[in-house]
Amino acid sequence: MAQTLACGQVFSYRPTADGFVVFSGAHMAYVTERAQDYCVRTSDCAYFKNFFDLETDYDAIKRKLASFGVLDLPLQFGGGIRILRQDLLEVIISFALSANNNIKRITNTLFALRQACGNPLQGGYFAFPTLLQLQTLTESDFRSIGAGYRSAQLVKLIDQLSNTDFAAWAKLPTAELKDKLLALSGVGTKVADCILLFGYAKTDVFPVDTWIEKVFNQYFGACHNRVIIRRNLVDIFKDLSGYAQQYLFFYQREKSL
């Protein structure tokens, strides 16, 4: 569970004395690790059963991935990782904010965003803002919570999202859905791939960031063209690309921290 939270797919969680408190949209849960399993305490059981993707057989996925030699160490190291089924709006905003940013600062800005206009939750925490609440924020509001030069893009993005039914895009095939996402402000190839994987549960995408570029150069040969890197990796891992990406990203990043 700790690995699932720490592997970079989700930003809104905090350590507690005996585990974590996890936030998703307007929901929250307390998670404690135990010897063989973990305990989730929440008033939204159905939501978090889906959130933690408990119906998916990850042992079967990992058995398939084990046939790729490059994943030997990542699977040993991060075998507990699951891909979460997160709140879609939160994923879009979070990864638009993630561009050329670091995970710690993204996390802090998102907590400040919740506090700025989200509904209060128990324990002094706040829900992720609704689209209507996000629409009340100005560029300078975003700057004041640390969104930096992405602030203007975020205001525009929220306006675009307000004028479309982006949840309904889920039924589109991956390539078509990606074109829709690329038309959004602040969403380029990499952020679109993250939204596809973490927001729409499309696993035939391989987000290529600075860490994956390092992995590729180490295991597959020198290349700094991310278009080529992504094409190669999707060709190799196909429908398992999203899973492979998470294990490789987590292993590479933890190794160098």
Add this chain to the structure above:
DNA sequence: TACCAGGTGTGGC
């Protein structure tokens, strides 16, 4: 002090 972080938008060619 420079460089880096889950990159994207823009203008020049």
Add this chain to the structure above:
DNA sequence: GCCACACATGGT
């Protein structure tokens, strides 16, 4: 279409 560059900001 490709390429170089600017862009906030906190950490190392």
